[in-house]
Every structure is written in structure tokens, then in C-alpha cells.
Amino acid sequence: MTPEIHCKAIVFDFDGTLADSMPFLEEIGVATMMKHYGVSREDATQRYRSTTGLPYEHQIKSNFPGDPRNEEAIEEFEQLKIERIFDQELFSDTVAVVEQLNDKGIEVFVSSSTFQPTIEEYFRRRRIIGMFKAIVGYRPGFEKGADHFNHIHREFDIPFTDMIFVGDSLKDQKRAEGFCRFIALTGMFTESDFRRQNHQGAVIDSLSALLSLVSLAHD
Numbered sequence: 001m002t003p004e005i006h007c008k009a010i011v012f013d014f015d016g017t018l019a020d021s022m023p024f025l026e027e028i029g030v031a032t033m034m035k036h037y038g039v040s041r042e043d044a045t046q047r048y049r050s051t052t053g054l055p056y057e058h059q060i061k062s063n064f065p066g067d068p069r070n071e072e073a074i075e076e077f078e079q080l081k082i083e084r085i086f087d088q089e090l091f092s093d094t095v096a097v098v099e100q101l102n103d104k105g106i107e108v109f110v111s112s113s114t115f116q117p118t119i120e121e122y123f124r125r126r127r128i129i130g131m132f133k134a135i136v137g138y139r140p141g142f143e144k145g146a147d148h149f150n151h152i153h154r155e156f157d158i159p160f161t162d163m164i165f166v167g168d169s170l171k172d173q174k175r176a177e178g179f180c181r182f183i184a185l186t187g188m189f190t191e192s193d194f195r196r197q198n199h200q201g202a203v204i205d206s207l208s209a210l211l212s213l214v215s216l217a218h219d
């Protein structure tokens with residue numbers, strides 16, 4: 001099949017897209033909600049999933065607005081996360097896919113809701129940080145989505161029309177709207193979930209599927 005999607009840069013979400021970390025994050029995210037707010041597992045899971053893709057801070061604040069227990073819950077989650085995030089594995093095809101995108105001349109970025117030093121350290125430990133043009137992490141006021149896309153656009157001179165965002169959550173899809181094209185990776189959400197949210201672009205069920213879809217855009 002001839003690749004039909006042309007771009008100069010691909011921005012990947014991290015959790016659930018490059019790394020198989022969603023089961024772990026959901027486990028601690030749900031446990032934290034159950035412990036601090038006394039909600040059932042079912043309720044916490046629904047609250048977690050409906051806001052997944054946002055920094056946990058925002059997941060908590062949108063589920064429990066103004067609740068005095070929020071700061072403690074957020075702190076505990078971040079602590080639990082940092083203790084085990086470095087143990088989370090990349091998907092089996094991640095490294096090969098990123099290498100082949102590099103070979104095609106496409107620049108590869110990571111945009112994550114994990115704090116900058118943590119996400120950078122993750123790639124440094126695996127000795128693959130050099131495969132990425134930049135790893136862009138979270139700090140308050142600088143989030144995955146508009147902030148990160150604008151940063152990549154400005155700092156690396158990538159027009160939004162040449163940028164593609166690949167993510168696994170409905171929030172990711174929303175965040176690409178008005179900026180760049182979005183490719184949805186199924187896993188936590190199904191193709192119908194993305195279509196129901198009016199996604200018209202490509203949907204893939206593994207990162208490897210990207211390779212036959214995308215090629216370098218020429219001026």
C-alpha cells in the first residue's frame with residue numbers, strides 16, 4: 001500500500017501509546033480515588049477513564065472540584081507513579097517504529113502529561129533518547145495539547161499542517177483539534193469511541209500500522 005499520509009513530524013503521546021503503562025496508571029489512579037474520596041471501584045474506574053489523557057491533577061480536579069482532599073490525593077498518586085514508572089515497558093514495536101520513522105526522514109517527538117524530568121529520565125535510562133527530536137513533558141501551565149504543539153511548532157519550525165499527533169485517548173483526539181491531524185491508537189478506547197467523537201482520520205491498532213500509512217512530506 002502506498003503511504004497516503006504525508007508529514008514532517010509525528011508527536012506521540014506516551015502512556016498507552018509508546019508505553020504499555022495504562023494498566024499500572026489506572027490501577028494507582030483508581031486506588032487513590034477510592035482511598036481519598038471513599039468512592040466504589042466501579043465509580044472510580046469510570047471517573048478515571050472519562051478523564052484519561054489529562055494530567056492526574058486535572059483528572060482529580062475535574063472529578064472532585066474544590067474538594068479539600070485534592071492536594072493530598074494528587075501528591076500520593078505522583079509518589080506512587082514515580083516509584084514504578086521506570087519499570088513500565090515500551091510496547092514491543094515502539095523502538096522499531098520510531099527508528100523506521102527516523103529512516104523515512106520524519107522527526108519524532110514525545111508529548112506527555114508526565115513531569116518533564118521524569119519522562120526524560122525514562123528515555124535516558126533506556127538509552128533511546130537520541131531517537132527523538134525532543135521529549136516534551138508536563139509542568140503546570142505547559143500541557144500536552146496546545147502548549148506542546150505550539151512549542152514544537154515554534155522551536156523546531158514545524159508547520160501544523162506537517163504535524164501529526166498519535167494518541168490513545170479521547171482527550172488526545174480533542175487536543176489535536178484545531179492544531180494538527182490526529183491518528184487514534186485503539187486499546188483503552190475502540191475505533192467506535194473515536195468515531196463517536198467525530199474522528200475522521202486514521203485509526204490504528206498497533207504502532208507498526210503507522211509505517212504503511214505515513215511518509216515524509218516534501219515541499
Ligand SMILES: [Mg+2]
Nearest residue numbers: 013015016168
Ligand atoms: Mg495516553
